[in-house]
Amino acid sequence: MAMAMANLAKRKGFFVLSSESIRYSLSLRGFASGSGSDENDVVIIGGGPGGYVAAIKASQLGLKTTCIEKRGTLGGTCLNVGCIPSKALLHSSHLYHEAKHSFAHHGVKVSSVEVDLPAMLAQKDKAVSNLTRGIEGLFKKNKVNYVKGYGKFVSSSEVSVDTIDGGNTVVKGKHIIVATGSDVKSLPGVTIDEKKIVSSTGALALSEIPKRFVVIGAGYIGLEMGSVWGRLGSEVTVVEFASEIVPTMDAEIRKQFQRSLEKQGMKFKLNTKVVGVDTSGDGVKLSLEPSAGGDQTILEADVVLVSAGRTPFTSGLGLDKIGVETDKVGRILVNERFSTNVSGVYAIGDVIPGPMLAHKAEEDGVACVEYIAGKVGHVDYDKVPGVVYTNPEVAYVGKTEEQVKALGIEYRVGKFPFMANSRAKAIDNAEGLVKILAEKETDKILGVHIMASNAGELIHEAAIALQYDASSEDIARVCHAHPTLSEAVKEAAMATYDKPIHI
Numbered sequence: 001m002a003m004a005m006a007n008l009a010k011r012k013g014f015f016v017l018s019s020e021s022i023r024y025s026l027s028l029r030g031f032a033s034g035s036g037s038d039e040n041d042v043v044i045i046g047g048g049p050g051g052y053v054a055a056i057k058a059s060q061l062g063l064k065t066t067c068i069e070k071r072g073t074l075g076g077t078c079l080n081v082g083c084i085p086s087k088a089l090l091h092s093s094h095l096y097h098e099a100k101h102s103f104a105h106h107g108v109k110v111s112s113v114e115v116d117l118p119a120m121l122a123q124k125d126k127a128v129s130n131l132t133r134g135i136e137g138l139f140k141k142n143k144v145n146y147v148k149g150y151g152k153f154v155s156s157s158e159v160s161v162d163t164i165d166g167g168n169t170v171v172k173g174k175h176i177i178v179a180t181g182s183d184v185k186s187l188p189g190v191t192i193d194e195k196k197i198v199s200s201t202g203a204l205a206l207s208e209i210p211k212r213f214v215v216i217g218a219g220y221i222g223l224e225m226g227s228v229w230g231r232l233g234s235e236v237t238v239v240e241f242a243s244e245i246v247p248t249m250d251a252e253i254r255k256q257f258q259r260s261l262e263k264q265g266m267k268f269k270l271n272t273k274v275v276g277v278d279t280s281g282d283g284v285k286l287s288l289e290p291s292a293g294g295d296q297t298i299l300e301a302d303v304v305l306v307s308a309g310r311t312p313f314t315s316g317l318g319l320d321k322i323g324v325e326t327d328k329v330g331r332i333l334v335n336e337r338f339s340t341n342v343s344g345v346y347a348i349g350d351v352i353p354g355p356m357l358a359h360k361a362e363e364d365g366v367a368c369v370e371y372i373a374g375k376v377g378h379v380d381y382d383k384v385p386g387v388v389y390t391n392p393e394v395a396y397v398g399k400t401e402e403q404v405k406a407l408g409i410e411y412r413v414g415k416f417p418f419m420a421n422s423r424a425k426a427i428d429n430a431e432g433l434v435k436i437l438a439e440k441e442t443d444k445i446l447g448v449h450i451m452a453s454n455a456g457e458l459i460h461e462a463a464i465a466l467q468y469d470a471s472s473e474d475i476a477r478v479c480h481a482h483p484t485l486s487e488a489v490k491e492a493a494m495a496t497y498d499k500p501i502h503i
């Protein structure tokens with residue numbers, strides 16, 4: 001990485017510390033490493049993707065590190081109740097759906113396809129526990145000290161921990177990183193009971209397939225969970241206050257994506273707000289009203305998922321005691337080095353501004369401890385890829401066409417549909433397209449948007465291109481293996497600066 005940064009620096013003309021000078025500055029700082037001192041170089045509160053990655057990296061950099069986690073398992077929201085269990089269920093439900101609806105087209109006859117929900121949930125739970133235990137193993141391997149309990153600041157260098165076995169201990173650190181993540185945002189008047197009205201956590205563990213599943217909020221979590229239960233047989237309706245789904249998506253892709261979900265049976269009630277909830281009967285009756293006001297209607301459901309965003313989690317942390325500044329929605333304010341206004345206290349991940357995504361939290365964690373170790377860290381929030389893991393998936397990095405227009409940049413667009421991609425045709429899965437936006441004058445890529453069955457994997461070619469300020473011609477002139485879906489990225493790049501071949 002140091003070499004890559006140095007090469008990038010040469011091309012872009014900025015200064016980066018060499019690995020020699022980093023080693024020198026580390027030795028000058030004289031960090032305590034290994035045992036013998038009660039005080040840690042780094043203490044991290046929260047063992048999610050931000051916190052556990054920061055802890056491992058800090059230890060790798062020779063810093064004595066302790067990570068405090070209240071949950072009893074590592075991996076945070078992502079591994080326990082977020083990214084991993086949702087992707088496990090998305091995959092299992094996709095297999096069921098394919099077996100039921102697509103196998104016959106491929107000449108595979110199956111006489112009876114049934115859902116075994118307990119087995120499906122058990123496979124998800126097994127994936128989660130294997131991965132969370134794996135992180136404990138990584139902590140041991142990297143000599144990260146792990147304290148299981150609820151941490152709260154006593155001072156800017158001490159954290160009191162109520163341990164999960166009922167004890168208490170005080171952990172001291174020269175540098176303390178808050179990585180306490182986020183929690184489900186509740187809606188006024190809607191009480192989550194995790195039975196009839198569930199958060200994403202409840203939606204990952206329903207014991208029966210609901211006949212009618214209503215999702216409040218058309219963000220990526222709501223659409224993913226709606227896809228899971230829709231594939232398993234629920235009638236899914238998504239209620240959204242705004243006029244569009246997933247607001248961070250490019251509008252053209254979003255329209256096609258919504259149409260695709262509708263074709264799969266998902267219903268949308270956009271520009272609609274929930275104004276009342278009645279759980280007195282067997283199911284749930286939601287009172288709906290147009291967002292701008294108007295006549296009420298009733299929508300009945302068996303299970304309602306509240307998925308209207310997430311909120312930073314700092315409850316009981318004692319931030320006010322040490323004077324850490326937050327913004328009006330409770331996010332901890334940090335500078336470019338992830339330092340709060342209190343010396344020695346840092347924050348990363350979902351608890352600070354920026355995209356609430358696991359990979360962003362991980363990047364924050366690495367950059368934060370690199371700064372603490374006297375190195376250079378960097379996270380560019382404009383180049384964090386976003387992926388919706390439905391089928392088709394939608395993945396994007398960089399700017400949308402709307403953002404480019406709003407910035408007044410003159411641009412070119414290149415598109416290539418998977419209908420014209422040989423691999424997509426060969427596997428009979430040709431829905432979607434690649435769309436590339438590049439600056440007209442320089443051909444520098446500004447944004448890439450992909451809707452395809454595995455867009456979440458394809459997007460990283462674009463992420464690298466953006467990171468290295470590549471032009472669309474740079475991508476187009478790279479030899480891509482045939483037949484691959486990636487060839488659609490190359491063809492879209494050709495369409496951006498010149499002409500594609502296969503359409």
Ligand SMILES: Cc1cc2nc3c(=O)[nH]c(=O)nc-3n(C[C@H](O)[C@H](O)[C@H](O)COP(=O)(O)OP(=O)(O)OC[C@H]3O[C@@H](n4cnc5c(N)ncnc54)[C@H](O)[C@@H]3O)c2cc1C
Pocket residue numbers: 045046047048049050051068069070071075076077078079081082083084086149150151152179180181182200201221313315316317348349350351356357358359360361389
């Ligand atoms: C259903 C769902 C699906 C998702 N899917 C994706 C996805 O596919 N891709 C993606 O990138 N992101 C996804 N996310 C978002 C992702 O999970 C978060 O962005 C990510 O987990 C944030 O990491 P973090 O380390 O900042 O916080 P978290 O993962 O929330 O971890 C914070 C940890 O801190 C602990 N903690 C809090 N307070 C204290 C305290 N005082 N003392 C000790 N411990 C404490 C918590 O128990 C928690 O384990 C999903 C989220 C959900 C809910």
